[in-house]
Amino acid sequence: MNIERHVSVERLRLKFAAAHMATLGDELEPLHGHNYLVKCRVDGALTSDRWVIDFSALKTYVREVCDFLDHHFLLQERSPLLAITREGDTWSVTFRGRSYRFPEADVRALPLENTTAELLAEYIAEQVAGRLKANGHTNITRLAIEVEEMPGQAGGYARDLD
Numbered sequence: 675m676n677i678e679r680h681v682s683v684e685r686l687r688l689k690f691a692a693a694h695m696a697t698l699g700d701e702l703e704p705l706h707g708h709n710y711l712v713k714c715r716v717d718g719a720l721t722s723d724r725w726v727i728d729f730s731a732l733k734t735y736v737r738e739v740c741d742f743l744d745h746h747f748l749l750q751e752r753s754p755l756l757a758i759t760r761e762g763d764t765w766s767v768t769f770r771g772r773s774y775r776f777p778e779a780d781v782r783a784l785p786l787e788n789t790t791a792e793l794l795a796e797y798i799a800e801q802v803a804g805r806l807k808a809n810g811h812t813n814i815t816r817l818a819i820e821v822e823e824m825p826g827q828a829g830g831y832a833r834d835l836d
C-alpha cells in the first residue's frame with residue numbers, strides 16, 4: 675500500500691506585490707507589477723504528533739519569503755539578455771537602448787535568469803526548503819510551490835527533498 679500525505683497552505687497573507695520585467699524570446703516586457711499569490715504543498719510522513727507539518731510553521735516560512743519580495747522590483751540578476759550593473763546604491767539595467775536605474779533599497783536581485791512565475795516559484799521553493807531543513811522537518815520528502823501572477827495564470831515548481 676502506497677500512502678501519500680500532504681499539507682498545503684495558500685492565499686491568506688501568502689502573497690506579495692512586486693514589479694518586474696521579464697524577457698520573452700529576445701524581447702523585454704515593459705516595467706509592470708503583479709499581486710502575486712503563493713501556494714505551498716509539502717508531502718511527507720506523519721510525525722509522532724500525527725502532523726505532516728504544523729500549518730502555522732509552514733505559513734511562517736512561506737510568508738517570510740513573500741515579505742522579503744513584497745514591494746520591490748524583482749531583478750533577474752542572471753539574465754543573459756539584460757546588461758546589469760551595480761554602482762554604489764544604484765542598479766542599472768539596460769536592454770537595447772532602454773535604460774533603467776533603481777535605488778538598491780527598491781531592488782531584490784534574485785539569482786535567476788528570468789522573473790517568470792516558474793522561476794519565482796523555484797526561488798521561493800529553495801528559500802522554503804532551506805527553512806524546512808534549518809528547522810528540522812526531516813519527515814518532509816517533497817515541496818511544491820505555485821505562484822499565481824493573476825487569476826488563472828500561475829507557474830509552479832516542485833522537487834524532492836534530500
Ligand SMILES: [Zn+2]
Nearest residue numbers: 694706707708
Ligand atoms: Zn509580469
